Amino acid sequence: MKSRTEIQENTFLKGIIDGIPICIGYITVAFAFGIFAVSSGLTPFETVLISMTNVTSAGQLAAVPIMISGGTFFELAASQFVINLRYALMSVSLSQKLDSSVTLLDRFIIAFVNTDEVFAVASSKKAVGKTYMFGLILTPFLGWSAGTVIGALAGSILPPLVISAFGIAIYGMFIAIVVPPARENKNILFCVIIAVILSCLFRWLPFLSGVQTGFVIIICSVIASVIAALLFPIKEKEAEHEL
Amino acid sequence: MNFNIFLPYLLVAALVTYLIRAVPLVLIKKKIENRFILSFLYYMPYAVLSVMTIPAVFFATNHIVTATAGVAVALILAFFKRDLLTVALGASFAVFVAELIV
Structure with missing residues (x-):
């Protein structure tokens, strides 16, 4: 018989608790996004709406310049599709973990906050139920929203020096995600180098520099990933590893 | 807007x-079994984040010099596998200090 004092696995409360570390991390990333979006020219209200409806750091960061520069809806949709394509893979994988308590409607709700980190926690379990998943997505969602509110408001009042310093925060997080695996795995490093070279060509070469940012992200990342996938196809084991 | x-x-x-x-x-x-698709999806996040970061990060602050200081600190901290928060705040702090000097 299980002890009463221990938190039961696969419950709403356990989900909430497992979501707390994700929530804390999200508050900081969302804070940086809030500052970035407001300093780009969005209102705090618009900034918070983006976070509460998209719930994806890289996608949102790419979306803001496209919106501000008056890019086409196709550019926006296509860039979001490519940047967020990894979630499709995570959703495929997560679908195998959901137990019989999860209904079709629940799947539509869980999908909304199936982020990298939520996926990582859920996939560390054998199987997850409806109430656990609801808890696990609730705390990160609140952290993401709250962090954006604080960042958007701070972005409106903080001095330019501080805004400038925080302007690099979200890129710092991207660097923190990419560098450690690139250091361990030469194939990832190869892919990163190709991507960076292409990205710089699109910034500085005449003609190429006229391509809109959303398309640059798509073209460069697809080419780099295809080359890496063709030259260094992954082994079964690596497929299990996620960001 | x-x-x-x-x-x-x-x-x-x-x-x-x-x-x-x-x-x-x-x-x-x-489950997806196609090895090429799995490989493509495996590399994609790293490629996306790299493209979004470089060269844009060098224009994310008031001066390219201060951004470079921030990138240098971020790369060093990330190389030694510090967590996301440490790297982000370390980079921000480096930019802050650099802007006071420049």
Whole structure:
């Protein structure tokens, strides 16, 4: 018989608790996004709406310049599709973990906050139920929203020096995600180098520099990933590893 | 930004992002076996983040010099596998100090 004092696995409360570390991390990333979006020219209200409806750091960061520069809806949709394509893979994988308590409607709700980190926690379990998943997505969602509110408001009042310093925060997080695996795995490093070279060509070469940012992200990342996938196809084991 | 211009953009971004997550979770029950697709999806996040970071990060602060200081600190901290928060705040702090000097 299980002890009463221990938190039961696969419950709403356990989900909430497992979501707390994700929530804390999200508050900081969302804070940086809030500052970035407001300093780009969005209102705090618009900034918070983006976070509460998209719930994806890289996608949102790419979306803001496209919106501000008056890019086409196709550019926006296509860039979001490519940047967020990894979630499709995570959703495929997560679908195998959901137990019989999860209904079709629940799947539509869980999908909304199936982020990298939520996926990582859920996939560390054998199987997850409806109430656990609801808890696990609730705390990160609140952290993401709250962090954006604080960042958007701070972005409106903080001095330019501080805004400038925080302007690099979200890129710092991207660097923190990419560098450690690139250091361990030469194939990832190869892919990163190709991507960076292409990205710089699109910034500085005449003609190429006229391509809109959303398309640059798509073209460069697809080419780099295809080359890496063709030259260094992954082994079964690596497929299990996620960001 | 004008809210009436903003709103359609918001809906497009939110809808695309949501469908990417929801469609596979609702429809696909089988595991992807194709090695090329698995490899492509494995490398994609690193490529996306790299493209988004370089060279844009060098223009994310008031001066390219202070941004470079921030990138240098971020690379060093990330190389020694510090967590996301430490790297982000370390880079921000480096930019802050550099801007006071420049």
